[in-house]
Amino acid sequence: MGIVTARRLSQGFFLLVFCWLCLVTTLGDGAFELRGWPVNWLLSLAPLTALATGLATGSLFAPLLWAVPVVIASLFLGRFFCGFACPLGTLNQLSGYLTRKTLGRAGRAEDNHPSPAQGLKYALLAFLLAAAVLGNVQTGLLDPLALLTRSASLAVLPLLDPRQGLGQAEARHYDGAWVVGLLLVAILALNALRPRFFCRYLCPLGAFFGLLTRFSPWRIGKADTGNCGTCRLCEEYCEGGCRPSGQLIVSECVLCLNCLDRCPTGRIGFAGRPSAAGEQPLPDFSRRGAVLVLASGTAGLLAAPLWSVGGVAGIGRNPGLIRPPGSLDEARFLARCIRCGQCMRVCPANVIQPAVTVAGAAGLWTPALDYRLGRAGCLPNCIACGQVCPTAAIRPLSIEEKRGLGDFAAAGPLRLGTAFVDRSRCLPWAMGRPCLVCQEVCPVSPKAITVREVFEPLRLPRLAVADSRGTVVTLAALPAVGRNLAAGDFFLRPAGLPQATPQRILGRAAAQLTLAAPLAEAAPGREVEIVVRLEQPHVDPAQCIGCGMCEHECPVSGLRAIRVTSENESRSGPGRMLAEAARQGGRSWRRKSFPA
Known part of the structure; x- marks a missing residue:
């Protein structure tokens, strides 16, 4: 041969x-x-x-x-x-x-x-x-x-x-x-x-x-x-x-x-x-070539300090930059990551994406989580990305460490960030539409997302009761509502009495409503109103791990009504916000307080 x-x-x-x-x-x-x-x-x-x-x-x-x-x-x-x-x-x-x-x-x-x-x-x-x-x-x-x-x-x-x-x-x-x-x-x-x-x-x-x-x-x-x-x-x-x-x-x-x-x-x-x-020994270098090599080395020496001037690893960081679980703090992460893409390939949820602009020029094509583009949030029982990282920029984890179990119970689970509700886009907050998706898919126990029940009247003229017999209330007139009143989220209550107990509407036939229980105040001639029960989500930052399940499943397409940012991430001191004293870099600092 x-x-x-x-x-x-x-x-x-x-x-x-x-x-x-x-x-x-x-x-x-x-x-x-x-x-x-x-x-x-x-x-x-x-x-x-x-x-x-x-x-x-x-x-x-x-x-x-x-x-x-x-x-x-x-x-x-x-x-x-x-x-x-x-x-x-x-x-x-x-x-x-x-x-x-x-x-x-x-x-x-x-x-x-x-x-x-x-x-x-x-x-x-x-x-x-x-x-x-x-x-x-x-x-x-x-x-x-x-x-x-x-x-x-x-x-x-x-x-x-x-x-x-x-x-x-x-x-x-x-x-x-x-x-x-x-x-x-x-x-x-x-x-x-x-x-x-x-x-x-x-x-x-x-x-x-x-x-x-x-x-x-x-x-x-x-x-x-x-x-x-x-x-x-x-x-x-x-x-x-x-x-x-x-x-x-x-x-x-x-x-x-x-x-x-x-x-x-x-x-x-x-x-x-x-x-x-x-x-x-080497190719023919002209004087210009030697100057180019020298200038390149000088530019490399200036690149890191100039990048740090922008503070993108500290106070100037992009809150939308969420690193995979087990990632080192940003400075050490960028000192190890070689942008090979193996963590992105192995992620079963396809949630680890190459950073294009979110991590700045120094972080081009480094891994970042995009809960909207993936198939789910970061899966609680998955630690694959850290197992395949060739340089330990994402350090290998155990399931126990990621979830805060066993020997890691005192430290708690790893936090990737915190979810924030955008009340200007959330259906229960801004649109008066029932939605409970984010709370239902939250994998944390107890739930990091809780809801507060409120009843809001529909934008209808006040309705007069024509007849009331037990659980059946007949209205004098019922205009088109555009919603299924028997869906389970609509109730009838006396007008002007917000403290009164509303009764769930089980069915509708023209102007006749069937309720779950009799409405005592629904006497003929009285005015009533139809209200919708809204369960408005609230995030507990002490429980939220930033897994992104809520953001991924949010039915508001495009810009989600609940979004995860890097605040309170485990890997970085400056990104935390729960009020307690801490140390970072040899100096004392306090985590920002977060109102309930």
Whole structure:
């Protein structure tokens, strides 16, 4: 078996593993569901994730130690991960081959000529690592493993799930998924311009491996300095644009090994010595390129402080930003989250969505709860998101901790936020229409939503009693009401006596009403009025956990009449509002009081 065949088999294997792990990131124990598969394994192999989160937090999450063997191997072999394992690199190489197969030999060789623009990825790497030093991890936006996982989870698999009977049983919806999908399409389409365009010009992980390659003893190179002719087959099929026929750019070789396989004279090999034709460690940087890298690093150092000036993690936070259960406080959350989308994929309620604007620029595509778009609120007995998070931005929970049971009873359940009733939109408050949905679906015991019963008269002229016999009251006239008076929420009571006990209307026939019990004051000639019983909801902030069941089920479409905001969330001191002393950041503060 040739070395190129071995490389292709390795690429195919890792691509299939990637597809399988994305597919089974679905809660359940079926054939195409989670069942304990290590869905984070490929993400844990990325050294850039381990490095960025380590710089931002000063610690390394244990599963990310899988990146250490990759770094060690890269120090000896070069960018083997790019050529043999990276699934996005495989897709780029395949799409480049398909879109450029009709290009002539001279055109292919010319497109593979090294370009100073290949240094752009080093500027991006400098920006991302500098930002990470100050706690702002943005590597997941361009890290190829996180990028491809996010694209597959939010854009590709939702197109296949309900149609093919794989993964999720119902259609999934994600806010802004079209942008995520178009980004992947654009990355693949750019390979029509240059082979592995993303890998050459934009990939920060490739830049990191390129820096490691400077120290690797084993590399591609020419065995002697003799003239090897003008065939240029090595450059025609080079995937990295590293100039294998001349002075080799060591950091740009992705170990596709096409040059070794294609060379008709055998002058190119893989050995523990420098290339006989000479080497340069990095792409040709002009003075402008060096300034760009320096400016990118400076911009990265400024990004986190400038973001904190807006106070979006503290007093200036968006109250609509609700993180999944188990999320760290906002600053530490953004120092770990790589935006891979696995928590969004595994959520059975489809309530975890990619943040587009609600979390600001620093929180783009991080997970946030959207109770309106999902299929339910946050399920009380579900802890899946924390179990699949590769960096512990959402820490793994137990059911007992989430619900405040057993050893966690004293601390109480985790709170995601608090529901607030919008009385200007609530049917019982604003429209005089009976509704009890939010109170009925509240999963907390005792209920976090209670109701206060009031009786409001319908907007009708006062009605005169023509006859009253037991439970049957005949009115002189009864205009059109437009409602079903026998629905159980309508009552009859004497006009002008709001303290009188109203009697439920059980039936209507023209102007004749049948009541549940006789109405003593309904003598002929007396005036009566029809009232509707309204149960107006009130939220107890001490009981509400912010699960969002009420918001999701609210019958007021669009802007719900009851909405959950992040006030009183467990993960963040400044977001709490129950009156009690607390400590945060070494200084004393008091939680805001909330009126009943």
